[in-house]
Amino acid sequence: MTFLETILEETLQIFKKEGIEANSEEQLIQKLDIRESTYNEMFKSKTDLVKATVLFDLETQEREHVRILANAKNPIEEIMLMLQDGLDNLKTINPLYYVDLQREYPDIWKICLDHLNSYSYHQISDIINRGIIQSLFRKDVNLQLVTKIILEQLTMILNPVVFPPDRYNIREVFRSVFLYYIRGICTEEGGKMAEEFFSRINNK
Known part of the structure; x- marks a missing residue:
């Protein structure tokens, strides 16, 4: 890991633990334990730091x-492992991270949405398509529509207006929306696999 990557990783952990706006640029420099001159060589502003950190996070x-x-044996496990990873990540992220990103850095938030609509769209679509071919997802599933719905559900979950973080546990919202929706598009065989996976998640 390069020096820049180390700084971005440390910044990401601060942002996800405390929120982006919890610290000023000066406080971040202090917490990162680097010289101001070094910081200024790497980043033009705090916005530049936030953008670099978000891009680093997406690549990671x-x-x-x-x-x-x-590690997945079939498309059901693939999508369930992706969901489990999402649940585990949300458990460790302060909701203020997403609130700050959307409210204070809309252009950078748009980068996240564009990533969803390109990389994530093709990834989810490919998994579901292979699941349909293997008779694990229903053959009457509208692939484009279902993929779009899954992505829109994620955007909705992260919208602080729809689910204010002081009123809702985002991890529980994530579970309630996605786990039941995925089960609904499964065939009987796929549903049994999904139920087994749900049970393992709930018992963790």
Whole structure:
């Protein structure tokens, strides 16, 4: 890991633990334990730091997805492992991270949405399509529509207007929306696999 990647990883952990706006630029420099001159060589502003950190996070997630999916035996397990990873991540992220990102950095939040609509769309669509071919997902599933619904559900879950983090546990919202929806598009065989996976998640 390069020095820049180390700084971005540390920044990401601060943002996800405390929220983006919890610290000023000066406080971040202090917490990162680097010289102000070094910081200024790497980032033009706090917005530039946030953008670099978010892009680093998206790239890291893509590498992690490759690792996760390598352990799956079938498309049901693939999508369930992806959901489980999402649940585990949300458990460790302060909801203020997403609130700050959407409210204070809309252009950077748009990068996240664009990533969903390109990388995530094709990934989910491919998994569901292979599940249909293997008779684990229903053959009458509208592939494009179902993929779009899953992505829109994720955007909805992360919208602080729809689910204010002070009133709702985002991890529980995630579970309630996605786990039951996925089960609904499964065949009988796929549903049994999904139920077994749900049971393992609930017993953790």
